[in-house]
Amino acid sequence: MNSKLLTVVEAASLLSLKQSTIRSWVLRRKITSIRVGRAVRIEEAEIQRILRDGRRPAQGPTEE
Helix, strand or coil, rough: CCCCCCCCCHHHHCCCCHHHHHHHHHCCCCCCCCEEEEEEEEEEEHHHHHHHHCCCCCCCCCCC
């Protein structure tokens, strides 16, 4: 595990989302997290995966 561990606040900031959204994703297991006691940490690689998987190619002009 060479990836940096981020707090919920840091992960939310990187994804431009609310902290409550990140916490919801953790609870629904939409995002992989690590628990150390009550602390929740998210690997930086997981944030990169979310950004990569969420990318959609732009559509070109439609032909008529």
